[in-house]
Amino acid sequence: MSLRLVQDERELTAVQRLRWQVFYAERGAGSEADAPRPEHLDADVYDPLCDHLLVIDEDALAGEQVVGTYRLLRESVARRSFGFYSAGEFDLQPLTHAGGSGELLELGRSCVLPPYRTSGTISLLWRGIADYIARYEISLMFGCASFAGTDPEAHAAALSYLHHHHLSPAEQRPAVLPGHIDEGRGIALERQPLGSYDERRALMGLPPLVKGYMRVGAKFGEGAYVDHAFNTIDVCVVMPVDLIAGRYAARFSVAA
Template identity: 30%
Template structure:
């Protein structure tokens, strides 16, 4: 799949794996010598957005054909996903979405979402979900966007995940900001398409981030946005 100077494709071979891990380390473990890999990588597909031979974005996805297997995924380490197991159909977990800091072209994110749309159509997935992160593990630094999420974008009571992490921040305990705050690109796209978030955030000391659970029910994507995404996916 291609848009302008960018191409999206699946990772293949050791060179792609090395490039992906280098980008992930830059985005999630800057200044650390610890590689950003984990036991979930082998169960995932890895998607790359390239310009020429340069990797500008990547993410990984895991498809759960049976909602009963959700507890085996990455997100389930931090959130109790039992409520989601009542939903029908396959689900796709999206993780480690990262953009190269020197490449801020919005077409990169658009192309990635076009590829995800193609994946959703191929698997007939009913839900796209994952952890959506803010940089820095001090959740109170993010009180403005988290308070905004609590005011505008909490998920339905019947589907919101419960608490599993030892350390959590109740979003509803934070005051809403006077002005809409800046949100991370991935989360902003989730919400623009009708997505929702958990009622709590989790500080991740390992990655030095604070994340919320984010979900997008495919059936609730506005028709105009769904058409635009499918146009991107070709």
């Protein structure tokens, strides 16, 4: 398998088709947008602005096949256009000055086809992200990570675990937008008091992507957003590069 950034419109379409397969066909997402969504494509106004990492299986039976992707949106690009995608769910103001002299990078739309959900594929994607943050002098990464379904009670223990043990420092803590709380789309992470739930089972109930972020030292914002369009509950992930570099620089060859 190989890794590269999207190079042309054909490859971008392949990414959008992959995302539709995972988010819509597999996970049951449904669009709430007014405009009709192209059939079998997950596309939005942010796609042309972003860089897209591709994992490609060059030995697939049908020829080269895009099997994994990550969407990358730099702060400098976001400021010249629509802002960050996550700003529609979370107040990102605390991150405005958190980046220091470097740029912020929003990670999003991460997905991999089921047969390729292996440590090798994930390592390829993270190696690409590591190269990207070094190239553009990124100082802080953030984005949304999702729990399946829209029932907060189903994830109450796991969400509470994140709140009690992995909350981002106040000066770097995005929070679900107050308007979403008023509408019933924003929820508190601390749904169960500390000690009232089985922490081991709560940890096991975390999605693999969330646990992967935790392993590199990520923290999480305040509250969560119920995204009915994608059939998910989203939390905001915060990853200062200087906190993860020491543990993962050699593994992902950031220095190179």
